[in-house]
Amino acid sequence: MLAAISYLSSTKNTKSMxxxxxxxxxxLLESHIRYLSLRIDSPGTYLTVNLQLIFECIPFLIAHWIASQHSLKQASLWWLSGFIxxxxxxxxxxxxxxxxxxxxxxxxxxxLLCSLASLFWLSSQRFKKNQKSKFTSWISSLFTLNKVVFFICFAWAFIMAGILNSHESPLLNQPFALIFDTQKLLTNYYQFIWYFSQLLVYAxxxxxxxxxxxxxxxxxxxxxxxxxIFVSACLISIVIFTPLLVAIVLLLPVNDLPSYVANLTPGGSQNIINKYNYQSMFLFLSISTxxxxxxxxQQHHHKLEEVAKQQIKTELKLLQQQINPHFLFNTLNNLYALALTKSEKTPDLVLQLADLLRYxxxxxxxxxxxxxKELSYIKNFLELHKIRHANNCRFNLxxxxxxxxxSIAPLLLIILVENTIKYGVEHAQENAExxxxxxxxxxxxxxxxxxxIPRKSDNDDSGMGLKNLRRRLELLYPEKHTLLVHNHNGLWQTNLSLELSSD
Structure with a gap:
């Protein structure tokens, strides 16, 4: 049992569910509509309808799940195979x-319900991954809570108007079947508008x-x-607004019915203080709150995440700016060492250093x-030092x-390479490796x-370079890197592993 809970609580499995x-x-919505349309009060039939429809929709579930795990092209093929x-x-x-x-x-x-549910969810996930485009920003603005609620109310008015329009005098012949006849929508267009305009008032x-x-x-x-204070205000609102709003909807022509016929109010009568009216208002506030x-x-959490991301970007920018002067100091030291040797290769090496600095x-x-590109930069850097230290160092590359x-974050690897050259070669009193x-x-x-490790020296990892590296790794590759640094038998060993992403 505990193993099952642990399995279900894992991030990957949670996302799949x-x-x-x-x-x-x-x-489940379709299965309940299907059961209610049968007008049979039978728990066995209810269970059969739900299980059978879920069984029949298994290909939809499989196609949707696979599409959610793949790129757009592969997802489209799987989705079309399942839903078409x-x-x-x-x-x-x-x-x-x-x-x-x-x-x-x-x-x-x-x-239709399954296709729309799948498309909406898949589209929302694509928009999350590509939030910078104007189109995705515009689409996401359509899915605010207020607009979604209004769309649901509007859709209810439209569907209910279509159902009423599908019957002759439906309110006088209750109960009526929940059938939406699209043909009557076209033939009785003005009657549909008559129903829809009034139900839109409800919405x-x-x-x-x-x-x-x-x-x-x-x-x-x-x-x-x-x-x-909130609960008190809710109770006052229920008492004051319920009869007032019921009185408004009773003025609509659709509710101009004989007293013995149930109208389109929660209480189904002309009594504006019917208990069912108050219960409906209470239920709506209880559900919507x-x-x-x-x-x-969720919105507040999203704003906090945005602030945190902005702070991380600012910190990374500062850390990257620290790298440039650090590299510049090392470059000047290299130029100074080359100038002392008065080597004929100095001009070429200066150009090579300029390319490194440009990168x-x-x-x-x-x-x-x-x-x-990053590996090419490191190779050029090492070629420069192989020329400088050709006589006193052996390079195993x-x-x-x-x-x-x-792809990789720039100038991460060079910090470890620089430290290896600095402590293993430049501080060495004899041949190094x-x-x-x-x-x-x-x-x-x-x-x-x-x-x-040369004598009278140790590779203290408290310098700016390694501190910078550790912090950048924490920000750029959280839980996707390992950095091990230790002294083993007079050798300083560093091992960095990174989980990279595609370009």
């Missing part, structure tokens, strides 16, 4: 096999109550004055660079055969550096 929730909700190919097969089977046609519950409405009233609860009761009273609070908390200044300001189109090996296993890059 969350991805299926919108589709499961759509399937499978319904076509079902349609052909229902036409060819009378027994299957009587057995299956999967209809156009279920397909506006419900949305107005929602806004009043969110901006007055919750933000002004609950947030500033506490629970007691936790939804609003959860959404407000540091321009590429080093970018958040990420191709791994191939190894490079990955391919970079696999991976350094080992620098870079390996790539899938998307995990490993840098291993080893140098002998």
């Amino acid at each position: 969350v991805a299926l929730l919108p589709l499961i909700a759509a399937i 190919g499978y319904p076509i097969i079902t349609y052909l089977l229902s036409n060819g096999l009378p027994t299957y046609d009587k057995w299956h519950y999967l209809q156009e409405q279920c397909w 506006i009233i419900v949305h107005g109550i929602f806004l009043f609860n969110r901006y007055i009761l919750i933000r002004q009273l609950l947030a500033r004055h506490g629970v007691l 936790p939804i609003i609070l959860a959404f407000e908390r 540091t200044v321009y590429e080093g300001q970018k958040p990420f660079v191709p791994l191939e 190894a490079w990955p055969e391919t970079t696999q189109s991976l 350094v080992t620098i090996k870079l390996t790539l296993n899938d998307n995990v890059l490993t840098l291993y550096c080893e140098n002998s």
